[in-house]
Amino acid sequence: MLFALDLIGTFVFALSGAFKGLKHELDWLGIAVLATLTGVGGGLIRDVLLGDTPPAAFRDERYFAVCLAGAFVVIIAAPRIAKRWNRVMVADAVGLGLFAALGAAKGAAHGLGPLGTLMAGALTAVGGGVIRDVLVGEMPAVLHKGFYATAALAGSAVLLVLGALGLAEPVQLLAAALVTSGLRFIALIRNMSLPRARFHPEPPSSLS
Amino acid sequence: MLFALDLIGTFVFALSGAFKGLKHELDWLGIAVLATLTGVGGGLIRDVLLGDTPPAAFRDERYFAVCLAGAFVVIIAAPRIAKRWNRVMVADAVGLGLFAALGAAKGAAHGLGPLGTLMAGALTAVGGGVIRDVLVGEMPAVLHKGFYATAALAGSAVLLVLGALGLAEPVQLLAAALVTSGLRFIALIRNMSLPRARFHPEPPSSLS
């Protein structure tokens, strides 16, 4: 089941990477590269940080196959997908939830403490998107999009609490994914975001 | 022989990094930093992903020495090199071929499957250039330059096929490097690139 969820998350993130490539007018292979790095990026970061190498995406061929399938779907069906853009955003929220839950669970299984587990969940969830946005020169979603990292952290926290309560792992994962995806989905609908600090300092230029 | 090829690839990528630094008007040390990260970047990514740490560049001093030599050559001989820019592009194509072949071979030796081996070859070949371009704020060559990743993937595929046919490793490496470098070289001359998807969607802004 873990594996199936991981593949689903990989696929929806690959879709989001492929769309970003389309927006930046990349050619077909550029789209495939961006879809692949977006799809497997979060898992690569998670596995490298946990010392579980080669990462899962390199040990099981289906990860890359699923990324290429995502790129292919976007290349041949872009106009139809664009009309249903809302569904792409929902898919992205679903991927965020799955990856946060899986990342936090793997971190906890490696014996990380609570903050380390939260970070593992959040980095897994946002890693692919950060790679995607940095490569095309955009500010990463995690830094400015509403409730993006917040949702991933909240889901990871739910997994921690349910784990401490002794609930079965499938329940932990499902609840964590639902909380993350749900929060992100609500943020999308209401265009919510956290407050900003009010003061924007102009540092003196004497010391550069 | 593997080691000599790796050093040659490192040197030519260091040259390309140093040139990019010159273009962005970095000072001498900025050029040396960019040359070094470009030269060893692909190998660092490869070794970290395969769990072969510390990476080769940290175990053998000659990698960094070669990068610094590349930066030095560019700093003292920039005008003469700029006049022979075509040769720099050829050197970059040679580096791409060498790194694709070596990365794919190392991935295969670590027991990766076909897609994993292709990815190992491609990431090793393009990794240094991605780091270089991201650091100076340019769109990475791999996403939009003609036949860049395509060539690396094709060379890695050649290595896979020749390996499956049981040919000796030097033959595999040489053929893979020649195919990658050759394809990239042809793309340079003909200014070739893959087709783009024709439709550029404007996603509705209701859901951001």
Next chain:
Amino acid sequence: MLFALDLIGTFVFALSGAFKGLKHELDWLGIAVLATLTGVGGGLIRDVLLGDTPPAAFRDERYFAVCLAGAFVVIIAAPRIAKRWNRVMVADAVGLGLFAALGAAKGAAHGLGPLGTLMAGALTAVGGGVIRDVLVGEMPAVLHKGFYATAALAGSAVLLVLGALGLAEPVQLLAAALVTSGLRFIALIRNMSLPRARFHPEPPSSLS
């Protein structure tokens, strides 16, 4: 003692990340994310490259706690800190010195050669800042700020020399940190930088 120095360096880098987030008008969580990645980034790179995984920041909760504290301080006290911007720059110089010394010492303890040890020190020192600057779309400080990498390399070299002379580790670390922080501090005051190469080539566009 190593641990305390590492936490201090993490805290001051978290401050610098939080300030950068404020400058780019991120919301509170964006600031916390940027502060965290800046604070622990150099150590993550160091530990992943040395194969010491999960990295220290994932094994000891205090690293992330210190990063969040840094973000919190900046969010609630931004105007007052901005008035004392010089002190932030001094803190950044202190962090640079601590991380260069600790990174070089850890590299030497892992059996790296001289150049590898210098690189380990420099990457640890500048890694967090590179992540910070790339995420917000700025040219990384290490490529263009006066004496940034130079100072980290000089401190790492001091550690190497004192180690070869057989001095005790605390002495090595203190001297290395002081040299790096001191050089960076002098560069700040005098606005020093290394010379640039005079010639900026315009490569012919025939081969792109």
